[in-house]
Amino acid sequence: MSATEPRPPMSKADYVYAVLLEEIRSARIPGGTAVRAGEVAKRLGVSVTPVREALRRLEKDRLISYEAHHGATVIDLGDEALAEYYGLRAVVEGLGARLAASRITPEELAGLRELHAAMARDAAEGRNDRLGEQSRTFHLRIVDIGGPAFLGGHARSVRNSFPVPAEASLWLDETQVRAQLDAHEGILAALEAGDGETAERIMIDHVQHAGTYRRHR
Known part of the structure; x- marks a missing residue:
């Protein structure tokens, strides 16, 4: 259409x-x-x-x-489901980042950098409540670039399968924001360099860190 x-x-x-x-x-x-x-x-x-x-x-x-x-x-899901959720996200989104490194266009990379810059501005001005949804968009754009036929749909299905309360977002924790923005910057640098292995590794570590943070809250 x-x-x-x-x-x-x-x-x-x-x-x-x-x-x-x-x-x-x-x-x-x-x-x-x-x-x-x-x-x-x-x-x-x-x-x-x-x-x-x-x-x-x-x-x-x-x-x-x-x-x-x-x-x-x-359905009320417990700690085992939480670990599975972040583990599956890490695999799917990590694969998306690896594939995106060989497919991303200059325009797509510029769009991701623009979104990242908006997140950095919001963080600097204390608008942390915006960062969680912006991060979701950032991750899903990368997966869509890497796997437009299947991975994007799978990534959304995984994310929709487990409730994440707004107040549970690590983006609301001032001590976490800088490290998460640095991870996004590292992913962007790897994508620009066409380095799929590094993009995948940083994405996996980034997602798994979010899971560890939530399990210990």
Whole structure:
């Protein structure tokens, strides 16, 4: 579909799914919370039918489960799942960085550097609440460049599979920000040099550090 062609409107089920996915992903709906279709329908201004469809999709994503007499409940994942989540992210995003080193264009590299510069400015001015989402964008852009056919979708699926509360972000910890920006700078330098091995190593270490930080909070 070209940029000038009209895009089909989002269905009500897609809308409900997108809202609930973001609320679960960001832990605004915490693990263990019951999700009642009627309440969601009223809150989002839709009928119960698209809510039930969205809940079935979230069940397939393994983000909610159905229990007798309880209905849909957000899955509460423990420490083992947390370790698996960051380990899988490290593998997928590390591979994306390695592949991106041989494929990245000057325009794509400039876009990443612009995003990195915006993060550095926000950090310098104390706007750390913006850094987590900007970092997500930074990582996913790299994976998209390295693996546009499959890896980008896998990276998003992995990231959406485990709730990360906004307050759990290491980007909110002033003692962590400089080291994380340095890691991004190292990845950018490796991408510019076409050094896939170094880009992968730094990305893996960077993601695994985030996992270690969260497990010890």
